[in-house]
Amino acid sequence: MNIKSFSIVVALILIMFMSAIETSIVSLAVPTIKADLNVGTSISLVFAVYFIAIVIANPIVGELLDRTKIIYITLVGLMLFSIGSLLSGLSSTFVILIISRFIQGLGAGVMMALSQIVPKLAFEIPLRYKIMGIVGSVWGISSIIGPVLGGGILELASWHWLFFVNIPIAILAMILVVSTFHFEQEATNVKSKLDIKGLTLFYIFIFFLMYAVMNKSAIYLNLIAIMIACLVAYILYKNEKGIKMPFVPVEEFNKTIILIFITDFAYAIMLMGYNLYMPVYLQEDLGLSPLQSGFVIFPISLAWLALNFSLDKIEAKMSRKGLYIFAFTLLMACGILVFVGTSSPVFIGFSLLLAGVSFGTVYTKDSVITQEETAPENMKRMMSLYTLTKSLGNSIGATIMGYTYALSFTFINHHIHNIILLTLIILVTLMMMWICFYRQQAYTLKV
Structure with a gap:
């Protein structure tokens, strides 16, 4: 890997890190913000507007990339995120904070969509698998770094600095983007009419x-x-x-792509169950600290990252359907192990290694299939819609898993079992869909 490729990877990591850490780092300051700004139950808007802004920004990125270079869109995303962070840190009222968080979320939405497009332009398979694994694992790593960094900042300074800390990271990312985001495969079509x-x-x-x-x-x-x-x-x-250059390229949604999008949406929902409510269970029921619970779920990120360094060798020995069935089976096995070993954090941590392999396999293959098997003129739009599918899954999943976790049944001892049972139902459904609807066929890569 040369210096330019390394710099691109560092830029992608910084971009994803800023987007991912915002939830875990800000959540620690909720009690302080509530008291400082005189806020009641509406404090949840701090997170809601951030996710809503991400969903708004995701799909438009592909359309913008048809009209201008990726370097400019990336810089706009970084600037929006930086401005939103600065204004959030300077907020003296709750209304200003909410507006600032919305601006910050727009920037995060742009950056998240680009993180799925840049690897296609910059790297070939199998190196692309490794890069996407590194970038994807940032989400899990941030769940550990977030509490540590946020707790340290709150010990030494006010909650405002939780937002200010993003600015130097964004400036470094801008410098790397300006110097490296120049791609030979990139093409724009400024004459296409906006739908x-x-x-x-x-x-x-x-x-x-x-x-x-x-x-x-x-x-x-x-x-x-x-x-x-x-x-x-x-x-x-x-x-x-009936449109030549539609905002949603419906002709690209063949059976395989539809199945890929459904799978990705379902996995985003299940990931919220593991990433959000497993720590809640570990802290509330087993008495672990936020940092300790972060270390328990860290194996998801560790296995996710390691898997992508050998995914090309694994898939060479399996059919595509076999690879997905393998991933579903691993996550089902993880759920069953967690169900029977719920009282042991160490056992849960080892079980979550299976979840990491499953999430890494599905997310990486979903992204690569969407990149490779859509027409070049529609690839950027499709990757934006793919990112939106993941963001919607995360947003909706956080809500659905929250409802599920709160349910009480006489035959269930722990609320985390509700999450496990729901994921098992989703996985059985996905497995049946792949068995019944997917047909292996020879594809010509659209590159």
């Missing part, structure tokens, strides 16, 4: 989909939202089929 109708319909669909999942007031409103979302999705499909 405003498709873009509008798409955002309306996303709004009603998220409302259907997250509304807590009345169930009939959720049902109405689901029906409206389905109707808008149908109108969007009919509209995009």
Whole structure:
């Protein structure tokens, strides 16, 4: 790996680290922010607006990349994130903080989408597997570094510095981006007309989909939202089929790509169960500290990273369907082991190694298949939609897993068992879908 390639990897790590650490590092300061800014239950908006902004920003990135160079879009994302961080740190009222967090989330959404596109432009397989494994594992690593860094900052300074710490990291990332984000494969099409109708319909669909999942007031409103979302999705499909350069390239959604997107969405939901509610269980039921619980779930990131250094050798010995069934089986085995060894943090940690291999396999293969098996002119749009699928899975998954964790059953001893049972149901469903609907065939890579 030459200096330019190494610098690209460092830039991607910094970009993903800033986006990923925001949740874990800020969560420590919630009590302090509530007291300092006189906030009640609405404090949850600090996280909600950040995720909403990410969902808004993700899908538009592919459209922007058709009109300008990736280096400029990356710098815009970094600048938005930096400005949002600076304003968040300077916030003297809760309203200003919420607006600042929204700006910060827009920047994070842009950067997250780009992290899926840059590896395709910069690296060939199998090196791309390794790079994507390194970048992907940053999410898990941040779950450990976040509490340590956040706790240290709060010991020495006020909560405002939790946001200020992003600025020097962003400046370093900007320097690396300016010097390295120049790719021969990159192409723009500034003459293509923006599909405003498709873009509008798409955002309306996303709004009603998220409302259907997250509304807590009345169930009939959720049902109405689901029906409206389905109707808008149908109108969007009919509209995009008749457009030369649609915002949503529906012709790319063959059976394989649809299966890939469904799998990625489901895995994003399950990852929230492990990343968010496993630490809650470890702290509330087993009495571990935030740092100790972070170390227990760290094997997910460790196995995720290690897997990608040998994924090309593993997949050479399996069919594509076999590889996915293998990944699903590993996560099912992990769930069963955690279910029977719930009281032992060490046993849970070793069991989560299987989860890391499963998440690493599925996420990396989903991304590479989307990169390679869509037409070059649609690749950037498809990767933006792929990133959105993951972000929606994370946002919706955090809500669904929260509801699931809170349920009480007479035959279940620990709330974490609810999460495990739900993941097992999802995995069985995915396994049946791959067995029934996927057909192995020879593909010509669209590069």
